[in-house]
Amino acid sequence: MAAPKKGRGPSGGQGRPGRTLALILIAMAALTGAMFWSGDTTPRLGIDLAGxxxxxxxxxxxxxxxxxxxxxxxxxxxxxxxxxxxxxxxxxxxxxxxxxxxxxxxxxxxxxxxxxxxxxxxxTAQLYFRPVLNVAGSEPAQPTPSGSPSPSGSASPSKSPAPGASAGGDKADPPAAGAPSPSTTAQGRPVPAGLQKAPSPKASPSTAPSGAPSAPTTPGATTPAPDAKLQQQFTALNCADDKQRGKVGKARPQDSVVACSKNSSGQWEKYLLGPAELNGKDVDDAKGVIDQQSGQWIVQMDFTNEGSKKFQKITSKLSQQPSPQNQFGIVLDGEVASAPYVRETLSARAQISGNFTQQSAQDLGNILSYGxxxxxxxxxxxxxVTAALGGEQLRAGLIAGAIGLALVIIYLVAYYRGLALIAILSLLASAVLTYTLMSLLGPAIGFALNLPAVCGAIVAIGITADSFIVYFERIRDEIREGRTLRPAVERGWPRARRTILVSDFVSFLAAAVLFIVTVGKVQGFAFTLGLTTLLDVVVVFLFTKPLMTLLARTKFFGGGHPWSGLDPKRLGVKPPLRRSRRVSAPIDPKEA
Missing domain, CATH: 3.30.70.3400 (Alpha-Beta Plaits)
Structure with missing residues (x-):
């Protein structure tokens, strides 16, 4: 019969615990290095702690x-x-x-x-239809020697916020031959094709420089010329600058305004827009559909009764204007979502055509429907929560955690003596893994440590310590049965492992259910509890068990030192009784 391999316990224990310890230590070092490399060396704090x-x-x-x-x-x-x-x-x-x-x-x-x-x-989000007075590139405009604006790429509606047009010539380009024509809906009513995504701007000698907005001067102009202050704002505006872009678009509906948008090539464009002629409440319905004649995606709009009158009036005026004054900007919360030009007078129903994809047409339809x-x-x-109050709460949570941890350590030292060293080292390993993961999960998935999450981490101290206690007690039971420490470590592990897994599974299941059925800050508690429960399994299997196997080979623990926590005398182990020959006692005869 072949002898068992050296170092492998009778119950399938780890033959090389040193390798397992090295593996988890390397993982801890890698997580710590990744934390410092990312620059986020502290967990992101939630609103209730940071304020x-x-x-x-x-x-x-x-x-x-x-x-x-x-x-x-x-x-x-x-x-x-x-x-x-x-x-x-x-x-x-x-x-x-x-x-x-x-x-x-x-x-x-x-x-x-x-x-x-x-x-x-x-x-309610604000959606307005504003006539376009001028369009230019995103950089602060500088007049060219010829006085022509710098042309920008043609725009196509895309995910909100998305542009609709960029035009700079005196006259709108004629629609392409393949442009959708009036079509018939499923209800049999004609759909006017009077709106189309504006083409790419073309330079024109008579066009004013893009830095100097020009108001409509032809009969039927929809708006008066903007004041000099707004013109200067439009000239200096750089939509590529987040700070400047965040300050535009905040104006009353009856005022002219500058706004930004991004075209299909990803470049920012700036718009000078007149007072709002319609708002989102005037749109009854809008959706992206496929034009049955051209096979292209378009956006159909239906207006309310009041909106139809307003839309008819504004499209009648815009259709007579040169480009870009024949466009109107669909502005959502200060950003231009689309800017089609008008080719004819429209009323109750209209469609916007252009180089739409299915996604961009449906997105624009959602914007129009959900003004x-x-x-x-x-x-x-x-x-x-103020920052001061959040700091006080964080300090209180950390103090509570420190007190709980100190009480656990005192109990372990008083009851388990030398075994407390293994428990404390395992708690430190769990703390390092928890801290680094929380720091990395902040920028990765937006995890923020709030006060309930701190409570979950404190509760996890007890859960982790409970796993150590289960294993230690199994080892001590084996010693009470008369076994030496090394066989006791291996024989006690399978039963302890089963109990630890069942306990952690119940804890993780409770955390998962709590995370799913709750909202708000309670989810932070559930997430932290679930994370620390998983880490408990990792630490017990990859750190506590191999460490216990190595220490069982030392004289201090293996020899049952009185301060090791594994002293047979303290555990009540009695020496085996000597077997002796029994003397048969005479049996008294029974009376009949």
Missing amino acids: GTTITLKASPEPGQSQSAVNQTNMATAVGIIERRVNGLGVSEAEVQTQGEENIIVNIPKGVDEEQARKQVGT ALPLTFREESVTT
Whole structure:
């Protein structure tokens, strides 16, 4: 019969525990190095610790909509609109995300007025139709010797915010031969094809420099010339600068305004726009569809009764203007989503044609349909935390964690003595893995350590210590049965392993359910609890067990030193009794 390999226990223990320890130590070093390399050496703090405002919005259908309107598509559209609105406040590192099926969480860092933030995220997004007075490239315009504007690439609507047009000539280019013509809908009604994405601008000797906006001068002009201050703002505007772009577009509907957009080639363009002629409430419905005649994607718009009258009036005027004054900008929250030009007078129904893809046509249709947010949102809760209060909460959480950890260590030292060293080293390994992962998950997935998450980390100390206790007690049970330490370490591991896995599985399952069914800050507690539970399994299997195997080979632990925590006398192990021959006792005869 072949002898068992050296170092391998009778229960399938690890034959080379040193390699396993080296593996987890290398992983810890790699995570620590990645943390320092990324520059994020501390976990990202949540609003309740760093200070700021958290707004929880609950979605419900618009009047006349069914509950099915609260779906993933509409929620994603709402998140995009609200995110643009929050960014319009000049907020950095703001977070807008869905939680569950009906909630949107808006986290705004400190330094932002709470009342202004609440108005921005909870109110209807503003969609306006404004006539275009001038278009230019994104850089501050400089007049060329010929007086012609620098041409920019043709624009095509894309994901919001997306441009619709860029034109700089005196006259709109005629539509291409393949441009969609009036078509018939499924209901049999003709659809006017009076709107088309503006072509690429062409230089013209008579065109004013792009830095000097020119107002319409022909009869039927829709707006008066903008004032000199707005003209200077348009000339100096650089849409490629985030700070400058964040300050434009904030004007009353009756005022002229400058706005930015990005064309199909990814270049920023700036627009000078007149007062709003329509708003998002005038659009009854809009959607991206395929033109049956051309096979191209187009966007169909239906207006309300009041919107039809306004649209007919503005398109009648714009169709008589030269380019770019024959365009109107569809402006969502201060950015131009599209800027088609008008070829004829339109009223109740119109279509926008151009080089649309399916996605860009559907995105523009969503923008037009949801000039307001696609759903109604009401505030479920608004929480504002100052930086000072957040710092106090963080300190209180850390103190509570330190007290809990100290009590656990005191108990381990008092009861397990030398075995407490293994438990403390395992807790340190778990702490290093938890800290580095939390620091890396901040920039990776946006994880922020809030106060409930700190509570989850504190609870995890007890869960991790419980795993050590289970293993230690199994070893001590084996010693009580008369085995020496090295066989006891290997024989106690299979039973301890089974108990640890079942316990951690129940803990992780509870964390997963809590993460799924809750919203808000409670999810931070559930996420941290689940993460630390997984790390507990890693540490016990790859650190505690091999470390215990190595220390069992030392004289201090293997010899059962009184301070090792494995002293047979302290564990109540009695020496085996000597076997002796029994003397049979005489049996008294029984009486009959």
